[in-house]
Each structure stands twice: as structure tokens, then as C-alpha cells.
Amino acid sequence: LPDVGAAPELPSADNHAYWETSMKATPGIVREWNEAFVRLQLTLVRLEELPVELEQLSAAAESIREDVRFDVDPFDFHKALLNCMPREAR
């Protein structure tokens, strides 16, 4: 493998303050992400507005981290629909 040099030094994983700040959606991050992957024509106003919405969605995802089981198939939902149906409706 080619020598890529030393890995950049990052703060400790225990440094929550750093990571919370650095991972927060900001207009700059949204712009770079958009340019790299999404490729929409986002106006400056939208770049300012989107972080609020992305933070809400990110918080929603974070709220269920502990609830998600490793071995559950998303199609489990259809099984649950049938399991929860009252006997009279079958």
C-alpha cells in the first residue's frame, strides 16, 4: 500500500463537546454535502434554513438508536400488522 503519511490527529472520542459541535449540521456542511453528493441548486437562504430541519431529523434518528435490534428486517412491520389484527378481521 502507498505511504499516506500519519493519520490526522483527532480529539479523543470522549471529547463530546468537540464531536457534538463538529457533527452539527451547519450551512457550510450542508453546502459541501450538497456539492459532493446531492447536487441541488440550493440558494443561500435554503443553506441557512436546512440545518434546523436536518437537526430535527437527526435527533429523531438518534432517539431510537437504543431501540433498533440488529436482527430485525424492516418487513417485520408487515408481520406486525397481521399479528396485531383482531381475530374477527381475519
Added chain:
Amino acid sequence: MIDWTETSLADTADAIQAGRLKARELAEATLDKTEGLAADLNCYVSVDSARYRTAADGADTMQATGRPLGRLHGVPLAHKDMFYRKGRVSGCGSRLCADIPQSTTATVLERLDRAGALEVGRLVMVEFAMGPHGYNENYPQCRNPWRLDHIPSGSSSGSGVAVGARLVHGSLGSDTGGSIRCPAAATGVVGLAPSHGRVSRYGAMPMSLSLDVVGPLARTVRDAALLLDAIAGPDPNDASAIDVATGGFESALDGPARPLRVGIACGYFDDDIHSEIRRSFEGAADEIGRAGFALTFVKMPVELLRKAADLHPLVMKAEAAANHMKSMRALEREYGVEVANRLHAGFFIPAADYIQALKVRGSFLRDFVAAALTNCDVLLTPTLALRVPTIAETTGKRGKDYLDMVAGLTRNTKVINFLGLPAMTVPCGFDTRGLPIGIQLIARPFDEVSLLRVGHAYQRRTIWHDQRPAVARGVADVTAGTQQEILVENEKSKS
């Protein structure tokens, strides 16, 4: 003389079957009324008078031959402009689809055709079904028939308005977060969002396939049952339409059945609701108790519901973004500003977050049913937590204000889509400005029969569904009035 545009779908269908009413006669009355009101209400994208008249003549000819008739024979319907019909445009509320004829026909339209229903035209909707207020910059403002300066709600805005103003006897809408129930509640009609998988979505414009359901808006619970009888059932063209026992919804309304227990939801759904809505809701619950159902209070799993409410937009936006990625990149200028803005966030949702949200749906559903629908068969909640807003209050919002407005309108409905449960709104009164209030009934998966039975029993004891907005009585300027004034005016117009 009976004005057949004012009668329920069931009564009108019975009159046609009995030969007391010709489909063509009804068509002329329907088109007359539509011509008089459609411009004030802006609920139609297009009225196809020629096609409707021809179909009505065909229905009368068929009846004269003595051939067996479908249950909806000759009845005029019109649907949200997102159900495809081969060779016809389905605009989906968008400039992008305004000129493209469809190459297939939606399963639900084929089924309504088979039942004998006729189609008057295409009804206005929010662009790509993305918005609960009823606003669409591509059309003139669709207006609430009860007060023209108030929103009809959406996204099935035209459906609620056309049924509420008595322009058609029923309509199909779609519901991803409340898009059938919110406009139905705001316009004083019944709106039924069936269980996920009960009704085929083949040939219906997709918004978020994990959450979308197709269902009826109608004047009465019985009418909704008739329409559900016609459209429900598995479909080889839609793998998500589940093969469970179906049909018999209308006949189940009055037949012998197990006693039902009705729960009043405590927590989440009743948090911070407007005092006038609380009063109507409590009155409706009392009336349902007096109808003979065993009433109980049921504590809601609030934390679960809050998480479901937050996850709903995550799933909806990720799926909507996937549907629109190609055209948003190339043709964003063809989207309305509000809808384009609503789509943006979906492109930034990590795939892992989206899949995790889908993975918890099954356990959320099991936990909710265990907590909320074990000691009762039907749950009662207010449909909207707030009074129907004005057009001015909901238009032109940006950023967090827009998100808060959407969340406020859909708080009590979107969690039901995330859980895949059937739910129905039934009119239960008016606020002091004369705008309708709805009560939401929720049941276990595929137990629409229980919803319909409780709703029907309630309507047999109440008169809210019989009230018509002033515009439908020929009063041009709508200032509505109090609940009492509405009842008095309606009574006067009948006599």
C-alpha cells in the same frame, strides 16, 4: 321535490337502483351546482362535463336492459388528481405532470368503474401531495366552503371541499400524514384512512410508499363504507396490498356483532388542544357512550408516540426525495417553492437512519397496540389539535415556522400512518367561527369494521354530518356563524 345532490351517496345509489332517479338527471343537477360553486371554491382542476354526461346516459341505457348493476351505479364522484386513468392527464398538482397522459389506470378507479360510479372531473390537490394546508401555487386558492378565508387543509384539499360543499357524493384521497383526515375534518365530512395494505396503491401517485394509503372522503360513515367495499382488497399489481378478508363493510354497520369497547385517549393527542375542540370532543365521546359502547379512559404511550411523530418526516422525506431525485436535480424550477423546500431535507438523510426508522415500525406497532388497543377496540382522539387556520395564517411561511405549522396540523394524524393503523374522522361540531371540528377514531390493523360501526352509531344519534355550508345552500358570501346559527340556518333551508 328531492334535491339529489344533497342526499347521501347511499340514498342516492338506492334511488337510482330503484328507478326513482336517472343518472342523467343527477348529472345535470350535479353539473349545474358545480358550475355555480366551483369558481368560488376552486376545488376542480377540470370538470369533464361531456364525458360525464355520456357515461350517465350509458348508465341509464344499461339499467334499461335489466343487467345487474353495481352498488355505485350512476353515482357522481370526483377524485384527487393523482389517480391515473389511461389516456388522461393526472396532474398530481404539479406543472411537471400537467400535460402527460397516463399509460395505465389505477386499480381503485377500475374498481369504482366496475361498481358503476361515474367521474365528474379531477380535483385540486397540494402539489405532489406535500402539504397539510391545501395551498398550491399552481392553482387559484382552494377555499374552505364553511369560510372562504380559511384553509380547506390538504393535501386532498379538493376532495374535502367538493364533498363538503355537496358537489359530489364522494371522493378518493390519499393519506401520508393526515391528507385525507385533515381536509375531511376541516370541511365537515367523513375521511377514512384505511390500514396500510388494505387498499391497492397501484396507479396512484406515490409520495412515501411506507406511509401512503388510499381512502374515501364521504358525507356519511355509511357512504365511506360503500366506497371502501368497492376499492378494498388485494391486487396482483401491488405487492403491498395484503390479502386479508375484505368486503362487507356496509353490511357490518347494522348487523349483529360483538360489543365494542371505546377508549378515550389520554395523553399526546389531547395535549394543548383548543378549548372549543376539547368541548366538542368530550361531547362526542359522551354521545358514543350513550349509543351503548362501553367507554374507558386509555393512557397513551406518550414517549412512543413522540418518537413516531419525529420519525414520520424522516421516512416520508427520504422516500419522497428518492422519488423526486431525478426531476429535482434537472427541473427544480418547475416545482413550487414550498414543495421544493419540503423535499430538500430528504436528500440529506443518511440511509442508515432511514432504515433504522423502518426497522422499529413493527415493534412500535406491537407496543402501541399492547398499550392502547388491548382494553378497547376503538380509540377516540381529536382529529386536529388546533382550530382550522386562515389562509393568511398558513401561507408564505419559511424555515422553522413552516415546519411548526406542518407539525401542528398533522400532530394527531401522522403517527397513525407511521403505525399503519386504520383511522377515520367524523364531524362532531363547529367552533365559534363556524368551522367544523372532527373526532378521530383509531382501530387495530384491518379492523375498519369497528371504526365504521362506532362512527355510524354516532351519526345515527347526531346531526353534524347533515349540516351544509352556506355556499351549498346558495348563500354566496360565507360568514358562517356559531354552531347554533348553522343548525338554525340549515333547519330553515330544509323546511
